[in-house]
Amino acid sequence: MYIENYIDSLRAEMVDIVAHRLTPVALRYGYSDVALETNIRWRPLVMLIGSYSSGKSTMINEFIGTKIQDTGQAPTDDSFTVITYSESEDIDNNEIQILEERDGSALLNDPEFPFETLKKHGQRFASHFRLKKVNSPFLKDIAIIDTPGMLDSITEQDRGYNYQEVIGEFAQMADLILVLFDPHKAGTVREVHKVLRETLPAKTSEDRVLFILNRIDECTSLLDMLRVYGTLCWNLSQITGRKDIPLIYLTYSNPNPGAAQKNPEGFLHLLDNHREILKKAISEAPRHRLDHIATFLENHGERLSHFMEALITYRKKFFEFRLRYWLLGFLISLVLAAPAIRLPFLHVHPYILIGGMGFGVVMLYLIWLTTAQKSLESKFFRNSLNKLDALTPLENQTRRDVWKGIRNMVKSYMEKTVGKYSLGRVKEDYAMVSQVCKKGSAEIRQALSELSTLKEEDLIPPEEKPLIALPLKNSSQHADEEGVWGI
Numbered sequence: 127m128y129i130e131n132y133i134d135s136l137r138a139e140m141v142d143i144v145a146h147r148l149t150p151v152a153l154r155y156g157y158s159d160v161a162l163e164t165n166i167r168w169r170p171l172v173m174l175i176g177s178y179s180s181g182k183s184t185m186i187n188e189f190i191g192t193k194i195q196d197t198g199q200a201p202t203d204d205s206f207t208v209i210t211y212s213e214s215e216d217i218d219n220n221e222i223q224i225l226e227e228r229d230g231s232a233l234l235n236d237p238e239f240p241f242e243t244l245k246k247h248g249q250r251f252a253s254h255f256r257l258k259k260v261n262s263p264f265l266k267d268i269a270i271i272d273t274p275g276m277l278d279s280i281t282e283q284d285r286g287y288n289y290q291e292v293i294g295e296f297a298q299m300a301d302l303i304l305v306l307f308d309p310h311k312a313g314t315v316r317e318v319h320k321v322l323r324e325t326l327p328a329k330t331s332e333d334r335v336l337f338i339l340n341r342i343d344e345c346t347s348l349l350d351m352l353r354v355y356g357t358l359c360w361n362l363s364q365i366t367g368r369k370d371i372p373l374i375y376l377t378y379s380n381p382n383p384g385a386a387q388k389n390p391e392g393f394l395h396l397l398d399n400h401r402e403i404l405k406k407a408i409s410e411a412p413r414h415r416l417d418h419i420a421t422f423l424e425n426h427g428e429r430l431s432h433f434m435e436a437l438i439t440y441r442k443k444f445f446e447f448r449l450r451y452w453l454l455g456f457l458i459s460l461v462l463a464a465p466a467i468r469l470p471f472l473h474v475h476p477y478i479l480i481g482g483m484g485f486g487v488v489m490l491y492l493i494w495l496t497t498a499q500k501s502l503e504s505k506f507f508r509n510s511l512n513k514l515d516a517l518t519p520l521e522n523q524t525r526r527d528v529w530k531g532i533r534n535m536v537k538s539y540m541e542k543t544v545g546k547y548s549l550g551r552v553k554e555d556y557a558m559v560s561q562v563c564k565k566g567s568a569e570i571r572q573a574l575s576e577l578s579t580l581k582e583e584d585l586i587p588p589e590e591k592p593l594i595a596l597p598l599k600n601s602s603q604h605a606d607e608e609g610v611w612g613i
């Protein structure tokens with residue numbers, strides 16, 4: 127029991143770090159419009175994707191223990207269905223069934239769920255999105271997302287929403303993604319890979335995506351199945367550009383009425399049906415969630431600190447520039463006003479002369495500040511916007527990738543503020559974010575590796591000590607303070 131508590135506490139602490147340390151910064155600088163934790167604070171998510179009729183819904187029904195999803199050879203169900211747990215109120219009747227259904231619009235607008243960010247996909251998507259609450263024990267710690275089949279180029283255009291993007295967003299939220307192929311479509315893996323490559327962060331651990339060759343009972347012989355398996359491996363390696371082929375699970379629906387007839391050579395008994403392994407992998411999703419949140423936290427921490435670094439560099443460069451031209455302006459004013467002292471016709475008292483010269487310097491300097499200095503500063507700002515990449519060292523690929531993702535946000539923020547934001551404030555935010563990045567993430571990784579080695583009896587109840595020991599957040603007393611120069 128403690129293991130579950132430990133997982134829950136660790137999860138809550140990580141979500142807390144995101145909510146209290148990263149989200150305020152993300153919202154302040156326009157890095158995100160919604161709280162970062164929106165998508166990760168809900169229960170662990172398992173998503174099934176694959177071509178239509180590859181057996182996704184059948185597999186879900188099998189794991190849940192009853193027929194919750196429609197199945198069929200034709201593209202039966204073109205909706206995204208989130209299936210989650212609900213306790214049955216009628217204790218006497220614990221037959222597994224759908225206890226409640228919600229339609230897409232309700233789901234997208236309810237802050238209880240993490241799907242608010244999907245609202246942007248419009249009404250057509252909303253009408254193809256639903257939730258079912260089921261009292262299956264299998265769903266106690268997870269929620270499953272059944273998806274409409276992909277790779278179907280004809281209906282793709284008729285969907286009325288961007289299917290790839292929606293899948294991509296769910297994939298980012300999901301803690302475990304099951305990718306199903308069937309023997310008839312083992313050659314079409316490009317779209318699947320495209321979605322995964324473009325949406326999953328680079329640091330995603332490999333075991334978050336499971337490849338499954340399903341319906342193998344339909345292969346006519348062992349040789350036929352090996353051919354299909356080989357085709358799938360070949361395609362996966364071609365597309366991923368990797369020589370090490372991911373593990374491909376071999377499964378079929380069991381018991382499946384026509385399986386024996388379609389399998390005259392009876393090769394199925396030679397193979398383990400990986401169904402049980404998959405079932406176990408799904409039940410491990412809460413652990414994947416921890417890893418997922420840790421990666422999420424690290425990625426956003428890294429991106430935000432890079433964001434802050436660029437803002438700090440600009441402000442520093444700007445102050446150097448300003449100082450240089452303040453000095454220059456002063457010298458110019460001095461040089462222009464000084465000759466007055468030598469004018470021969472001015473036979474006035476030297477004090478008056480010096481006073482007059484001083485007045486001249488001040489006047490000239492004021493003119494300098496309000497004209498030349500101002501226009502030089504705005505030129506500096508425009509130049510910096512045009513040469514945004516100069517604001518940050520991009521010495522390695524990781525930094526270049528991160529910068530690519532945030533460059534436009536930095537630009538928007540600078541345009542919005544005309545470069546006049548508080549350096550002190552950004553530095554303070556930077557300190558907090560990098561603390562999360564360095565110390566926080568190291569602590570989290572340590573807690574995660576401890577979790578993988580711990581046994582039930584080693585664990586103390588998590589209430590007794592925090593698992594991630596970050597120092598308390600800096601007091602917000604500096605929040606609205608600004609220095610003399612807006613620093």
Ligand SMILES: Nc1nc2c(ncn2[C@@H]2O[C@H](COP(=O)(O)OP(=O)(O)O)[C@@H](O)[C@H]2O)c(=O)[nH]1
Pocket residue numbers: 177178179180181182183184185196197198199201202203275340341342343344377378379380382385
């Ligand atoms: N022979 C065989 N048929 C299957 C298997 N899994 C699913 N089916 C059938 O394939 C069809 C499509 O399955 P479905 O679950 O609706 O696929 P989905 O579109 O991926 O959700 C249905 O008629 C299922 O009965 C399997 O492992 N073996």
Ligand SMILES: [Mg+2]
Pocket residue numbers: 179182183184195196197202203272273
């Ligand atoms: Mg289906």
